[in-house]
Amino acid sequence: MDFNYTEEQEKLRKEVHEFFSSNLPSDYRPRGVGGTGTTLEQFQFWMDLQRKAGAKGYLTPGWSKASGGLGLSDMEQGIVSEETSYWGATWPGSQGIRVCGPPVHVFGTEEQKSTFLPGIAKGEVIWYQAFTEPDAGSDEANVSLRATEENDHYILNGQKTFITAPGPADYLYTLARTQDVIPKHRGISLFLIDAHSPGISYSALATLGIFTVDIFFDNVKVPKSRLLGELNRGFYHAMVTFEFERSTTGAAAGARRNLEELIEFCREEKRNGQPLLKDPAVRNLLADRAIEMELSWLQGWFAAWHFSQRDKLGSPPPEAGGLHGKVVSADRAQQLIDSLGLYGQLRRGSKYCKYEGRAANAWMSSRSTHPAGTIEINKIVLAGRGLGLPRIPAKFNKEIRAAVEGVGV
């Protein structure tokens, strides 16, 4: 057992820390909604910093030097991700970095790798992970965006929705149906698509939290060379994506920074002549956050460590920390907004606004706990795969639907 970082890890941390502290302006304020700022200037700032980080290899530290990374180990990557999150840096290109790039590494052709990976590593491009559809949310395999083979390309028709849009898209990483088959997940393929291909159109789908879009496909021509991995194996390939999406050490570091900011606010802000820090309800809230931060730190590093030992240890034990975070996030946001009384309602820039409207933003975005699976789906997965509890086999679903249709109406 050892909870220390190694000397090399500490050295790396210092370097990355220095990168951020010397490149972020002293009047920088971490922002909640959208992460990448709401003004054009703020967005441009992040794109510029993203390029600088890319030049250092900090966006994709785990990738080989040849593909624009630093060739760092799983544990060292955890350090970079901690520092990045501590400073509240949310990259416009994060989906390419975290979600779309890794499977290109694993399943891509040499041509795909050389076309797509350098831009991601250098921080030049923005990818959207375009998976969700109106009828394929939690039921991810129910994809109906259709890709029909025609000569040397596919023709795509259909719709994606709730696609996170941290900036203008360059590429889409998309699941499309290439075969009608039971089970449904055996007929899905992955495509790497130019975001401005003729026939693609976008409309805004603003949410209480991060900005998302609807994407419509009207006879969009995608060359066959843009199919990623094997035809009809896309769903399985995408599972690799989910693994990447869920491994993180950054969450706790981001939570630490948030907690530091909140403590500072509660130190300066007074009520009844006393700092908010002395208010029992506020103390309770801060302690809850500190406990969750610490548990998340341990969980993040345990996951990173287990992943680094995967050859020896195999798949990790069932882990409910992510579920816990989702379950309590709404409570924490509510405690915070309520602790500001009537002022909690005020958004940033409003007269009398306190804490830069962060309580209101956090509270609004806490209404959504669905990214990487709703709370309910998390429970179902943990109960089934984690604890081995029984479930009704999918082959009965249609029969059950037929039996209950109209019942109770």
Place this chain on the structure above:
Amino acid sequence: MEFTFTEEQEMLRTSARDFLETECTEKLVREVEDGDEGYSPELWKKIADLGWLGLVYPEQYGGAGMNVIDLAVLYEEFGRTMFPSPHLSTVVLGGMTVLEAGSDAQKADILPKIADGSKIVALALTEPESAWEMKKTWDPEGVTVSATADGDNYVIDGTKLFVHDAVVADDILVVTRTKTGGNPADGITLFLVDAKSSGISVMPLITVAGDKQCEVAFNKVKVPKASIVGELNGGWAPLSKAMQVATVMLCAQMLGAGQRLLELSVDYAKTRIQFDMPIGINQYIQEHCVFLLRDVNGGRWSTYLAAWKLAEGEPCDFEVSVAKAWGSDAHEHACWCAHQVHAGVGYTVFDGVVPLYSRRGKTLQLYMGDTAYHKEKIATILEGWPAPEKPKAKPLGLWEEVPDRGWIPEWWNEFDKGT
């Protein structure tokens, strides 16, 4: 960073589990509860032979020279089988305080006797008033029982409450106030007193756990100066170190108990048939099982982080309080979930094992501070956190108060949205 146990720790875990599953049966736990002593002397002798009473003491005192992480591994197994014994009182709170602060003569006299099973110690800390004022219960502020110098002796006077294992203790480690005013921690003196000294009366209380927590009244008890452990007025520091270890051991026990509750509940959910199906197919039941997993898993590494820091001799007030604040709440919730899965079967006192865990769990949650107590400790630590670090590049004025009016970022207006 390494989330591993040593080979010795794995062996200790396996052998402890095998031994306790055979020796510390549910039947034994119930018998001990019904008895007057709160432990099984035969089993106590056996674990002395296994070296579990001297586990963390140096070899010169008859110990095995192991550390707090090893001890936590053992305590997880204690928790799993609800092992009823004065181990925490004797080995951790009594013995480790003596090891930390005692004179060479005291250590040479007392520790080997603890290690060979011939001496049981109880800690008399909490008092009727301090137990009622929850913020003071485990702090020096709460200590009012006085010890007054009288020639070569001291006279201890006052009442201690919720003293674990006092009915069977050979010695009682009494936490007294020998000075008032100023810093409350300054003025605490520890006495290791023969439990049979005249003027001491012990009365067991009736608790939900059926364990032996007592009222111990000291009626002008005369004790020799030589029975002071550590410095006059300087008893709090060594005691609080032992209390930190005890706190982490309680977390380890709750972890072991919680793990068992999880196994029992998942097993019951898979095998209990209602409406022609195992009840575990219902998502309401699954939810209880998943939360049990959350409650148990969440505490594993926070417990071992605290144990590791204690073993390394690093300051760990924050880590210990995080482990106990989470652990106590999570354990209460874990017991609740297990009850829900087991329903009526989880409610029967004589047949069901869940109520046994539940009742005994409450003591683990409260002892050495419950969640509210440790959250307040955490909040006090957070007050001392530094301000967030400011970056150093020249200001750009980009983060002026731009009103958060809309829901759509500006770049969207420039974006080519296609047809």
